[in-house]
Amino acid sequence: MALASSGSGAEGSGDRSIWTRPERGRRGPAPAHSRETIVGTAIQLADTGGLDAVSMRAVAAGLGMAVASLYRHLSSREDLLDLMVDRCVGELSPYPQGTGSWQDELTGLARRQLALFQRHPWLREAIGHGPKPGPHTLSYFDECLRILRPVRCGTAAKFEAIAMLTGVVSLFAAAVPAPDASSAPAPGFGDVDPAAYPHLVAAVAEPAGDAPRRDLFERTVRGLLTGLLADDPG
């Protein structure tokens, strides 16, 4: 059942997973760039221009190295994305000592996640393309499970709840991208037959009246948790 065949360990750069591949071999010259530097450059590119800006050529150019050399450190672009994600998840730690109820703790964690998604908007897209959790992501799961320890329900349900919570936080991050740029002009209802969409036309005609209600995030998260982990007999 072991992932890496139980036999011998890593065989150099032929490693399957980026999490078991050693950062450098035991022979040959020292690599000109560390894994840390490569991931940092990639994250910087993504923060600036989105995931599309993270091309192998762009990363290599940012480091002043040749494209092919990147493949001495990574076996694919996906490896790079996995490293980027895990390093950003690491920004959530250290996790504070828990004091309140598990709902309080989880909501607080969700709030820090929201800030993370806003710092790195590309995270929304980078996550979910296959679950290959790195060490920081495993720590994050561990922390969630620690918080959820008092909840009496199956492990699978807890994992589902964690995934759902992360998803909702990501949705909030998408809805409120950041405290800066001009918000997207809302779905652009161009010239359209008003008769076909009566409620829609009436709604957009209304005087908006949107005082962005406070604690919307918190109420939503708590409502979600209630639905997901309601305390009913298993």
Added chain:
Amino acid sequence: MALASSGSGAEGSGDRSIWTRPERGRRGPAPAHSRETIVGTAIQLADTGGLDAVSMRAVAAGLGMAVASLYRHLSSREDLLDLMVDRCVGELSPYPQGTGSWQDELTGLARRQLALFQRHPWLREAIGHGPKPGPHTLSYFDECLRILRPVRCGTAAKFEAIAMLTGVVSLFAAAVPAPDASSAPAPGFGDVDPAAYPHLVAAVAEPAGDAPRRDLFERTVRGLLTGLLADDPG
């Protein structure tokens, strides 16, 4: 200088949006393929092999036409994706006559959305890349607003709730892909230092105990709606 000066209307295929571009010009031979056929072929490709399988070359090949000819019907691949999304959203209509509370109606709609996401898994990815709603999507918004009419809160809040609901449904679709294939083997915790993730190790060691609780979807959706649209004075 003006491309499409505000004066006259559409000038043939030079249209900005796919929703205003006429399907065919007023001169020249009749197109060999209808927009309907093109979108249908693309959806079929996506249903089979995901969004990556929807390359302009693949679509053209599926129709027995040359790649460049596709650009007589679409000004970009994004146009094609927009058309695909809108046509699938159209599968939600006709919308049944509402009978229950707005929570009941919205939950029912969410359930049909869930089925839609499961029929077309690529929808999750295709949605969200910029809001360019087509006629069916506008109808969907209209229907949601009709259901939400009794709820007393701002229009912006309602749109947020709709977006959030759609997102959560999409998350459920991702968690429960379909009633068929082997579910993803859960995040693969390979050989890992047990001491570093005590709660994680303890959790996966547990006997799972997952009777997939019934009505989890419904309870989650209702919990979310409660959080989002709780009836407090604006």
Added chain:
DNA sequence: GAAAACCGTGAACGCTGTTCGCAGTTTATA
């Protein structure tokens, strides 16, 4: 000293979305 393992790289392969120019067809106008 020889051999194995490793780093860096230029050049290429196949793929992608998109554009250009040309030939043929249909319609509108004079």
Added chain:
DNA sequence: TATAAACTGCGAACAGCGTTCACGGTTTTC
């Protein structure tokens, strides 16, 4: 009816992408 405009279809090409390969130089191991 002749002519110009507008349109369809398409072969060929362009720039960009991720990835691979073969080769020379460097470091370690035997």
